[in-house]
Amino acid sequence: MLRLLLLCGALGCGAEQAAPLTFTMVHYTRVFEGNSLFWGNASLDGRLSHVLEGHNVTQVLPLEPPDAWAQRQKDVTTYLNNFSNLVKLFNKERPMDYTQRLCCHLGCCLFPNGTSHSFYEVTLNGTAFLSFHVPNATWQRRWPGQHQVATFAKTELMKYPITTQHLQHFLNTTCVSILQAQSARTGKLSERSRAPLVLGLILGTLCLLGMAVGIFWCTGGSC
Numbered sequence: 001m002l003r004l005l006l007l008c009g010a011l012g013c014g015a016e017q018a019a020p021l022t023f024t025m026v027h028y029t030r031v032f033e034g035n036s037l038f039w040g041n042a043s044l045d046g047r048l049s050h051v052l053e054g055h056n057v058t059q060v061l062p063l064e065p066p067d068a069w070a071q072r073q074k075d076v077t078t079y080l081n082n083f084s085n086l087v088k089l090f091n092k093e094r095p096m097d098y099t100q101r102l103c104c105h106l107g108c109c110l111f112p113n114g115t116s117h118s119f120y121e122v123t124l125n126g127t128a129f130l131s132f133h134v135p136n137a138t139w140q141r142r143w144p145g146q147h148q149v150a151t152f153a154k155t156e157l158m159k160y161p162i163t164t165q166h167l168q169h170f171l172n173t174t175c176v177s178i179l180q181a182q183s184a185r186t187g188k189l190s191e192r193s194r195a196p197l198v199l200g201l202i203l204g205t206l207c208l209l210g211m212a213v214g215i216f217w218c219t220g221g222s223c
Helices: 002-010 066-093 148-157 161-183 197-216
Strands: 021-032 035-044 047-053 056-059 099-110 116-124 127-133 138-141
Touching: 021 047, 021 161, 035 066, 035 161, 056 066, 099 161, 116 161, 127 148, 127 161, 138 148
Parallel strands: none
Antiparallel strands: 021 035, 021 099, 035 047, 047 056, 099 116, 116 127, 127 138
């Protein structure tokens, strides 16, 4: 959260202005010996809104009605199960005796003047790896130097234009709509923004699929 506030400040949030509203998500994945561990959370204006533990995601704030949220939970669980099975498959073909730690950090902030800023950043083992450029819906490599796995992951992710468009919509529209509703103190989301809310939770780990293909096929876990 501190990092996001500093970013917002760099974009024009002066000391004389009210602090921007923020909605952020952070998702961690630890891959080792064919196993995958997931955890993370989401916060709405500093308040915990979602918690991810293992393959289960919990809604702390009532942003979606119970029946809709039940389906969202099922979607997240299904995706994470599929990802875990993919890791196990890769491990059978090329056993991994090393650990990889991936982190996805995404969200948006809404300024008092009505403008907004959205972001999506990925780190691998604590080093900047990829970022998503929201305005033109493209992935950008952040790993220092010419690193084959970062280039490979970027290439793989860009093969799915529908996914990048959905992610762009979530960050530019859905995420900001959540903040606009919060700003209006309605306590509710519009029908348009409610349905794809879970998209951000899923896409917080979706980019791992492209990375996994490159990471697990690199020799010795050092590339």
